[in-house]
Amino acid sequence: MPPQQPGYQQFGQGAGTSPNFERFVKPAAIGGVIGGIASSIPVLNMLNMCFCLLIMVGAVAAVFMFLNEHSQEQLADTDGAIIGAMAGGIAGVIATVLNWTVGWALASVLAGIYTSLYGLLPGPMLSVMSIGFGRGILMIPVNIAINVAFGALAGFLSLQLFFKDRRKT
Amino acid sequence: MSGRLARRWRWVAALLLSIGLLPWVLAMAGASAEVWAPAFALLCHQLPERSLSLHGHPMLVCSRCAGIYAGLAAGALLPLPRRWLRHGRALVIGAIALNVGQWASQLVLPNWHAPRLVCGLAFGWAATAFFIASLRAEAARRRRELSGAWGDAVNHAG
Numbered sequence: 001m002p003p004q005q006p007g008y009q010q011f012g013q014g015a016g017t018s019p020n021f022e023r024f025v026k027p028a029a030i031g032g033v034i035g036g037i038a039s040s041i042p043v044l045n046m047l048n049m050c051f052c053l054l055i056m057v058g059a060v061a062a063v064f065m066f067l068n069e070h071s072q073e074q075l076a077d078t079d080g081a082i083i084g085a086m087a088g089g090i091a092g093v094i095a096t097v098l099n100w101t102v103g104w105a106l107a108s109v110l111a112g113i114y115t116s117l118y119g120l121l122p123g124p125m126l127s128v129m130s131i132g133f134g135r136g137i138l139m140i141p142v143n144i145a146i147n148v149a150f151g152a153l154a155g156f157l158s159l160q161l162f163f164k165d166r167r168k169t
Numbered sequence: 170m171s172g173r174l175a176r177r178w179r180w181v182a183a184l185l186l187s188i189g190l191l192p193w194v195l196a197m198a199g200a201s202a203e204v205w206a207p208a209f210a211l212l213c214h215q216l217p218e219r220s221l222s223l224h225g226h227p228m229l230v231c232s233r234c235a236g237i238y239a240g241l242a243a244g245a246l247l248p249l250p251r252r253w254l255r256h257g258r259a260l261v262i263g264a265i266a267l268n269v270g271q272w273a274s275q276l277v278l279p280n281w282h283a284p285r286l287v288c289g290l291a292f293g294w295a296a297t298a299f300f301i302a303s304l305r306a307e308a309a310r311r312r313r314e315l316s317g318a319w320g321d322a323v324n325h326a327g
Contacts, residue, residue, distance in 0.1 A: 048211060048212050052212045077300075138204075143207075145188060146208070147211075149184060
């Protein structure tokens with residue numbers, strides 16, 4: 001059915017009512033921050049090696065917070081996936097940037113110590129550092145895409161497994 | 170928004186398919202681990218003894234993650250049939266239980282790639298196939314609702 005037909009939008013919205021996109025932003029951001037920071041804490045971030053657990057926890061937290069805030073509402077599967085994808089994307093950005101920043105800060109400290117001891121930073125060490133810096137930036141979009149995908153799956157699965165009574169059927 | 174996502178389930182499937190194929194394609198193309206490894210480092214330990222090699226090139230993810238990624242691609246290509254949709258939840262729980270059992274068995278058994286790969290594949294496929302099938306079903310339901318509402322409007326105007 002072409003969208004130009006009069007009344008399409010009106011009846012479309014009435015038929016499959018779902019919350020506005022903007023309402024997902026706050027819980028997704030909080031869930032993303034939880035997942036992102038947890039993924040950047042050394043040792044704790046090893047939980048991500050078990051089915052991207054921390055990214056999934058962030059997405060589940062986002063869905064939980066949305067449902068908690070809107071206690072009268074039910075969520076469609078796709079809404080859960082959208083909240084999860086947003087939380088996963090935000091977690092991916094935070095985790096990548098934090099890991100990269102911490103790595104860069106550590107490398108700078110090491111370079112400072114080396115310079116104070118020997119007076120000059122060797123060329124190979126400098127090139128390794130700059131290549132690592134460039135690679136870190138290049139890999140951010142790939143990282144975000146992977147986290148968005150796993151976040152969407154986690155948001156969908158959380159609705160199916162943990163909040164099935166709040167699912168719109 | 171959610172309706173739009175459901176209508177575009179093919180795009181979601183394409184995204185999951187490309188992400189699922191990425192580590193396999195990179196390994197087959199012999200991509201440099203130094204360049205690409207950071208992209209997967211956040212979500213995988215990447216231990217060489219737990220990773221597969223393709224044509225002599227080590228994969229950028231461990232064998233279980235390789236299975237999960239392959240499962241994403243398989244689930245995007247082969248979603249659950251509609252009549253199996255109600256069993257999707259049980260399928261995902263079963264796949265998680267399978268992985269937990271296999272993980273526990275590693276404490277006593279040697280580290281074999283095949284069971285890790287198969288269990289990862291089972292989880293990746295179950296989750297993605299269920300997700301894509303649900304999106305497809307929701308898209309169909311919304312299409313029916315829209316055509317029903319449009320029919321009512323035409324009748325009312327007539």
